[in-house]
Amino acid sequence: MSKLLIIGAGGHGRVIADCAEASRQYCEIAFLDDSYPEREQNLAWPIIEKSSTWKSFKDEYSFALAIGNNQARLALYRALDEANVHLPNIIHPAAIISSHSELGKGNVVFANAVINPGSKIGNACIINTSASVDHDCQLADAVHISPGAHLAGSVKVGQCSWFGVSSSSVQAICIADNTQIGAGAAVTKDTEANGLYVGVPARRIKDI
Known part of the structure; x- marks a missing residue:
């Protein structure tokens, strides 16, 4: 079982976290979001840092993108993929x-x-x-x-x-x-x- 970081701690992110939890493939699920440190929790899951810090976690976590805007999601996907981040299907x-x-x-x-x-x-x-x-x-x-x-x-x-x-x-x-x-x-x-x-x-x- 791997650890999952979800970038974006809005409602869409909560659904991804719930989906990942239901899959029983992850021993840890957490978020990166620009509301940190004002927000440190997204329902049952912790927000551990700002979105911009993802490079610090790329060797430890798999990633999911909880970004509704298609263009913004694609741009971030390409940046993570170029950095050889693991991007599983949830x-x-x-x-x-x-x-x-x-x-x-x-x-x-x-x-x-x-x-x-x-x-x-x-x-x-x-x-x-x-x-x-x-x-x-x-x-x-x-x-x-x-x-x-x-x-x-x-x-x-x-x-x-x-x-x-x-x-x-x-x-x-x-x-x-x-x-x-x-x-x-x-x-x-x-x-x-x-x-x-x-x-x-x-x-x-x-x-x-």
Whole structure:
């Protein structure tokens, strides 16, 4: 069993800690967060230093990234990966992941999420509570599939894109880089990069 440091002690970090605890793979779980030393506890888990001190711990701990912003999470992931930090996938035991799917590094997969056969998940992705990624989907790095969001089969999702809570997509479409899909939206055709899409069917309402 190894020790896990989670960078970011917000609500998302608490879910990662709970997920890691449920996996029973870690003898110690702690946080780095910029609120230290004003905050020294995040529910049941200690905050032991500021986020910027991660290099001091890289030989002793595995790391998870509890950063909701996709671009910021990807930048930190790349810095840690370049420093040869161990970035395991944190997977809740109640998630269902096909043995015929592929996951990169530094991903989190929460309770009741499903990843079906033939799917390829990049690095630093979030597959959130009760989300599903159906067969043969391809997710680039730093994608976030929010709670209750569902991708039909053979969907390609570009880097740093985000499906909001309870959003969905039809099969075999391409979601461009840095696309945000609003809560409850249903995507029925390819998107263009750097845009916010909302509604049923989803339509682009602004650049981001």
